Amino acid sequence: MEKIFELPLFGILITLATYFAGLRIYEKYRKFFLNPILLSSVFIIGFLILFNIDFDQYNVGGRYLTFFLGPSVVALGVLFYEKYPLIKNQMFSFVLAVFAGGLMCLFSVITLCLLLSVPEELTRSLAFQSITSPIAIEVSAAVGGIPSLTAGVVIVVGILGNAIGVQVLNLFKIKNEAAIGTALGSTSHGIGTARALELSDLAGAFSGVAMCLNGVFTAFVGPWVLELML
Numbered sequence: 001m002e003k004i005f006e007l008p009l010f011g012i013l014i015t016l017a018t019y020f021a022g023l024r025i026y027e028k029y030r031k032f033f034l035n036p037i038l039l040s041s042v043f044i045i046g047f048l049i050l051f052n053i054d055f056d057q058y059n060v061g062g063r064y065l066t067f068f069l070g071p072s073v074v075a076l077g078v079l080f081y082e083k084y085p086l087i088k089n090q091m092f093s094f095v096l097a098v099f100a101g102g103l104m105c106l107f108s109v110i111t112l113c114l115l116l117s118v119p120e121e122l123t124r125s126l127a128f129q130s131i132t133s134p135i136a137i138e139v140s141a142a143v144g145g146i147p148s149l150t151a152g153v154v155i156v157v158g159i160l161g162n163a164i165g166v167q168v169l170n171l172f173k174i175k176n177e178a179a180i181g182t183a184l185g186s187t188s189h190g191i192g193t194a195r196a197l198e199l200s201d202l203a204g205a206f207s208g209v210a211m212c213l214n215g216v217f218t219a220f221v222g223p224w225v226l227e228l229m230l
Contacts, residue, residue, distance in 0.1 A: 011061020018043035035163035037191060076193070076208030083205035086178070094182060094206065095213065101186035102214045105130035106222055110229045120230060125149040127226050128218060129157045132189040135215040143223050154189070161188020162195040177203040185210030 022039030048058055080087070087094065106127060113123040125145035128136040133154045140150035165184050174180060177200050184192035185207030193211055197204035 008061035008064060011058045012064060013061075014044060014047060014058065015040070015062055015065055018047070032164055032167050035159075037194075038159050038163045041159060072190075076204070079201055079205040080209055083202055086202065087205065087209065090178060094178070094210075097179075097182050098186050098210045098213045099217055101183065101210075102130065102218045102221070103225070105187060106218065106225050107229075110226060114229070121146060122149070123230065124226065126153055128222055129153045130187050130189070131215045131218045131222075132211055135219050139219050139222060143226055155191075158188045158191030161192040165192055165195060166199070178206045181206030182210045186214045189215070 018040040019036055022034070022036035022043065025039060026034045026036045044058070047053070048055065109129060110123060110127050113126060118126070121144065124143050125140055125147075126149075127143075127145070128139050128150060131139070131154070133151050136150050136154050137147045141147045161184055165188055166180060169180050169183060174183070180199065181193075181196040181203035184196045184203075188195070189211050193204060193207040196207035
């Protein structure tokens, strides 16, 4: 049995099986808290704990799926090309919104950590939760954070953004697809962008570009803001 868990096919199958199971549950009940990505994450964690399977064993196959994250992000360039005329007409407000959102994420997280007297190392790890994981991990390591903790928090933030981001925006009467896509990409990175793509190609295009812009912007400005506030 131990050998089966170490096969690449095991990680791939358990990931796909739990996602499609979560998708069927979501399609049947249509509740935001039954989001398929959230459900599949819970199912996988529960399965690994129940059968005492080490994450590294699961990830032998899981990393093959992770590999496709890179090409999928690059593929967003096709949407950007198709929707460029619309994005170009809103470029100033779009870039301003992304930068404002990136700064707000930094200020809100760091301020909350300071108010709760969170240890400095944890604060440095949590500050970059709103940018895509490859960038967040590197920036966290550079500023003295814990990269593994940062990676975990980034994933949780992405899942929550995917699950409830649209509902929160609707609560504030935000219906514009460009605004929704920009918000999801700026705060929930790749997983949020996947949710934006479910809404429309326009929302997905804005979300993909917002994710990239916020990642670059926060990587440059974030460490300065962090040191200033600490």
